[in-house]
Amino acid sequence: MPETTVRDAALDLLRELGMTTVFSNPGSTEIDLLAGLPDDVRFMLGLHEGSVVGMATGHALGTGRPALAVLHTTAGLGNAVGAIATARVNRAPVVVIVGQQDSRHLVNEPFLVGRLNGLAGEYPVWCGQPGSAADVPSLLLRATNEAMLHRGPAVLVVPTDYWSAPWPDGRELASPRRLTVATGVRAAEVEDYVDVLGAAASPVIVVGADADSAATWDAVGRLAEALGCAVWQEPFGARAGFRQDDPRFAGHLPAHRRQLRATLDPHDVVVVVGAPSLRQYLFDEGPLFSPGTRVLSLVVDPTEATVSTAEQLVLGSLAPACTALADRVRAVRAAPTPPGRPPQRRPRPPGPTRFDADGVLRELARRLPEDAVVVEECPSDRHRLLEALPARRPGGFFSAAMGGLGFAMPAAAGLRLAQPDRPVVAVVGDGSSMYAIQSLWSAQHYGIGVLYVVLANGGYAIMDQLAAPHGRAPWPRHLGLDISSMARGLGCRAERVSTTAELAASMDDLIPGLRAAEAPVLIEAVLDDGAHEGAKTE
Template sequence: MDGGPAGGSAVDGRIDRAGRGGAAVSGGAAGGAGAVRTVRGAVFDVLRRHGLTTVFANPGSTEVALLTDLPEDLRFVLALHEGSVVGMATGWAIARERPALALLHTTAGLGNAVGALATARVNRAPLVVLVGQQDRRHLALEPFLTGRLAGLAGDYPVRVEQPARAQDVPGAVGRACHEAVHGGGPALVIVPMDDWAAPFPDDEPPAAALAVHRVAAVDGADVARVAALLDEARAPALVVGAGADGAAAWAALTRLAERLHAPVWQESFGARAGFPQDHPLFAGHLPADRPRLRAALAGHDLVLTVGTAVWRQYPYTPGPLAPPGTRLVAVTADPAEAHRSPVDLAVLAPVAPFAARLAAHVTPRPGRPPAPGRPTAPAEPPPDGGPLRPAQVFAALGARLDAATVLVEETPSSRPALHALVPARAPLGFLSAAMGGLGFALPAATGVRMALPGRPVVAVVGDGSALYQVQALWSAARYGAGVLFVVLSNGRYAVMDRLAERHGGKPPWPDFAEVSVAALARGLGCPARRVDRHDELVAVLDEVVPTLAERAEPLLLDVAVLADPDFQP
C-alpha cells in the first residue's frame, strides 16, 4: 500500500539510496560503504517522499532497468493493458485523494493509454506517469522502440517533461508530483532506459521543491458579492458538480440549500456526486439538451453552480442554456471551468470553504422549502419470470447496497434509471468517466477497491463497455480486489442503436449476443455467474452484498437484460 516516506537499506552505517537491499544499482557492484547512488535510487527517494510506493504498470523492455529487483517497500501491480494501468491508477488516486503512479512502455504503451489519460484529466485524477524511452545514447538514430512521445497524449497531460540529462530525472519526477496534484491530472516524465543506472552525486541539487502547499484562502468580498446576489433572488437554485464531491463540500452545500430553501440539481454527465442525492432538496440530474434544461430551470431567477462548469451538454440544440432573465453564477476551483462558463460572475476559489462561508453569510429564508418533486422510475419485478429490464436490476441493488458503497458506473443506455434508483448517499458514492469514453469502470473499480479495502465497491457496466477493458478482471482477481461487477448484457451497443434510429436509418453494425462476458471473466481468473431471472438476481445479491466490505475475491454477475425502452440519448 502507498504510504509515507521510507528509508533505504542500511549498509555499513550509511543508507544505500539506490533502494536495494545492500546492492548498488550502478554496474551491479556489491553494496557497502562505497555504494554508488544512481538516478534510479534518487527517483525511489522522490517517490517515497510523495507516498508513491505502488506502481501500476504493464512492463516493456525500456522499463526493465527500473523494475528489476524492485525494493521491497515498493509494490508492483500488473495490468494486462495500458488502458487498465491508467484506469486502475485513476480509481486509486480518486479514492485516496492523492497521486498514483503509472508506468507506460514507450509509444505502444502511451498510445494505448491516451484515452484513459484523457479520462483521468477530465476526472481530475492526479497521476504521475513515467514513460519509458530508448537509450539516450543513440536516440538521434531512432533505433527500434524509439518513441516520439512528447505530444502523443496531446493536451491531456497537465505536464510533459523530457529531462535534458539523466541527473534531471529525479527533479522532473518531483515536479510531476506537484503538478499532478495542483494541476488536477496526469503529469508525464519521459525517461530513457539508460538514465536509471546513471550516477546521481550527493551534491546534485534536487531541482524540485520538497513540498508545495497551496493556500486555500477565501476572499470575503467575493463571498459577500455572491451572498448578495442570492439574497436578492426571488427563487434561487443550485447546480453541483464533481468538484463538490467531498464531506466538507457536501455539508456546506446542504446547509446553504437549506438556508435558501433552494432545489439542488446535479450536473448532467456528472462523474461524481456533489450533493447527497437522498436529501429532500435534491432535484435530480440536469438534462443534457437545452430545451429540457431551460424547462428544468424555469422559474428560477438565479442559478449558482458549484464545482463544475456551466453546463455540460451532448446533443446540440439552438437557444440559450438558461431561461431568459436567469442570472448565472459559478464557483469552481478549476480555472478552465471558470474561464469557459457563460455566466454573469465566475469565482475561482476552493469549493468547500467558499460554500461554508457562503452558507453562513446568506440570509435564511422563512417558511418551508418547496418539494422538488423528483420522479422515481417504477421498477416492479417482471411478471412470470420474464426478462429483466435495467431498472429492475437497479431497484434490487438500491434496496440492498449500504450507503457507504462506491458505485462505479459505465452503462450509458440505462444511466438515468440508475440515478433514480441508486442515489449517491455518501461522498464518493458515485464515480464514472467524465470524458465519456468507454473502458473506465472495470479498472477504476479495481483501483478504488485496492485503495479502500474496507469500503464496498460495485461496478455497474454494460456488456459493450465491459469488453473495452475486460482484462482488468484479471488484476482484480490477482490482487484480491473484492469488487462486485454487475454487467448488464443485452448483446448490443444500445446507445448507438438508438442514435441510429433517431437519425432515421438502420445501423450497419451487428449485435454480439454470442459473446459471454461470464466466460471471459472466468477465463481471466475472475469468478462469474450468469443471471437470467429476477429471483436468481435477488438470491445472489442477498448472498453477496452483505460480504462486500470484507470480501477479497471479485465476482462478476453477467445479467441478461432487455434494452431500456425509456432511454433518450
C-alpha cells in the first residue's frame, strides 16, 4: 500500500469540510500541494493575488462557508494583504494557505524564503505555522474553525516539503471536526429593551450588514411593525440589512456626523441591528447622536460589541433577538400607526443629450430580476446606485466594507460560483476596474457568467471631488482608459456604448439570459464629460 502523506490527509479533510474549490496564484512553494490534484478538487487560477483572495471572499460570502485560497510565499501574501483586509472587514471566512520554502534549509535563508510572520498585520483573525509536517492537517482544521468562529481570513504558512511527508497512522486532529456556535436569545435577555421601547415616543431602527438574511429581514420587519417605525440602513453598509423597496425603508444614513444627527434627531430611541457602529467617512465634529437619544444595539459578533457607542447591547443571534423583542413590545405598547414612506432621494432626470450614471443605472434597474445580486465599486456614483437598485432579496447587495478598491470584480465571480442560480452584476467605475481587471481572465476561462457594467467617467471622479476645495489636483483629469479593449484582450466579450439607445440594446440582449450565462460580459458605458459635477459620496 502506498504511504499516506500529509497532503493526502489534508485533501481528505478538505473534502470533509466541503472546501474542494481552490483559488490560487501559485509558485514553486505550492507545487507539492497543487500539482496532480484529484478530479474532485476544482482549481481556479487568478492572475493576481488580490483577485485570488477577492474570488475566495465572494465565494465565502455567497455560501456562508469557508473558502480556500493558496498564495505564494512573500510576494503572494504581500500582494493579497489589501484583499485580506477587505475579507476581514466584510466578515468573510477565508482560509489562506501560504507556501514557504523547504524547511530543511530555512536556516540558510534560501531564495524565495518568506518572512511571513505578521506580513498581513492584524487583519487575519488567526495565523499559524506547523511545528512539524504532522501538524498541518490539525492546523488546517483549526484555521477553518477560526475563520468561521471569527468570520474572517485565517492564514496558515506551510513549508513545501511538509506536504509529501508521511502522515502518521491514527494521528488525531487537534481541533473540532464540527464547531457549532449556539447564540440564541430569549425574551428575558431583551427585557431591558422592552421597557425603553414601550415608553418611546418616536423609535427608529437602523440595520447593518449582519442583518442580511431572510430570517433577520423578516424579524426586523416584525419589530418595525410592532414599533410603528421606519428602518434605515447604516452608512457604507456592505450588505443590505432590510428589503429596500419596503414602505418602511427610509434610506441610507449619511456618513457625516452632523447630517447623521439631523437625520436621527426626531427619534428618542434608536435600535441598531447588526451594525458595529455607524461608520463615518470624512471627520466631522460632535457626537454621533444628539444628547438624550437612547441607543440600543443587537449584534452577533463579540468584536462588534466592543466598538459600539450604544448605551445597552445584547450579543446573540439577530433574528431570535428581534423576534423576541417584537413579541414583547407588541404586548406592552399601544397599537402603532404604520409610518408613511419617508422622502426618498431620487436620481436626477437626464438632460436631453446627457448620458450619465443615473441613466445607466435606470436602464439596469428596469431589467434586473428581483433576485439579482449587485456588487458595487463605483465610489462617485454609489449613492446613485443605492437609489436606483434597492436590494429586494437577502444577499442582493455587496460592496467592500473596507473601502479599498479591487473587490467587486473578483468577488462577483466568486459569488456567481457560490450561487449559480442567481444573476450577478458588478457595477464598477473605470478607475476601480483597473485594480482587478485581470480577474476577467478567470471569469472567462472558467465560464463564470457575470455581467460587468463599467461607469466610465474618464478619471478619478471621486478624488477630483475631494480635492476641489483644496486646489488643483496633481493627477490627470482624463486617464484615457479603454476598459472594453482591455477586457477583450483578456478573452472577455466586451461592448462599448455611449448613448442610451446603445446601452438599452446591449442590456436587452444580455440580461434576459444572465441567469443561465456561462461566460462573462463587460459593458463599458462611456459617460458624458461633466456627468459627475456635484456628485456626493453618500
